[in-house]
Amino acid sequence: MRRTTFAEAPCPVARSLDQIGDWWSLLIIRDALDGVRRFSEFQKSLGLARNILSTRLAKLVSHGILRSQPASDGSAYQEYVLTEKGESLRLVIQALHQWGGDFLFTEDEQPPPLVEKVTGERVARLELTRSDGRVLHPGEVTVLKPRPASDS
Structure with missing residues (x-):
């Protein structure tokens, strides 16, 4: 197939x-x-x-x-x-890592954290933000669908 x-x-x-x-x-x-x-x-x-x-x-x-x-x-x-x-897929992989850590581990398990290579400090959570920096809930975001061409 x-x-x-x-x-x-x-x-x-x-x-x-x-x-x-x-x-x-x-x-x-x-x-x-x-x-x-x-x-x-x-x-x-x-x-x-x-x-x-x-x-x-x-x-x-x-x-x-x-x-x-x-x-x-x-x-x-x-x-x-x-x-x-x-290399630009790093963000996608890190988003999947974050999502999996949030939903696919038991309370007894600790998913490995995302950390900065040089300092070892934890990386901030990936979030959707407005252009002014305000964090958006995923339900506040949609994809703008293109309008079909009109038959004129």
């Missing part, structure tokens, strides 16, 4: 999911954000079958989220490095 594509969808969420919409891809991006670069490191971290990992990495490269380059140590291996497009 051929997968539906959302590459031309009018919704940014649908277009985003077209490129990164499966959990393996998001976990690969998470690991890349944490510094994982080699195929074997991704495989060890994720426990993913080689063929699935190879397919997901190729897809992320083809979409410009990762790029493949010769290993930095001069060996014959290739490394996968986040592009600017891939």
Whole structure:
């Protein structure tokens, strides 16, 4: 069965999911954000079958989220490095981290906190804010849908 594509969808969420919409891809991006670069490191971290990992990495490269380059140590291996497009997914991964920490851990569990690399200080919660800085409840935000062209 051929997968539906959302590459031309009018919704940014649908277009985003077209490129990164499966959990393996998001976990690969998470690991890349944490510094994982080699195929074997991704495989060890994720426990993913080689063929699935190879397919997901190729897809992320083809979409410009990762790029493949010769290993930095001069060996014959290739490394996968986040592009600017891939690095900008950090906010998405951190939002999922925050949401999972809020709703998917028991009272006895402590999700690992998000901290600043240099200082180790906790990062402030991600929140929706107005242009004047006022924090908005998620229910106060909507997407402005484009109006259909009129038939004149």
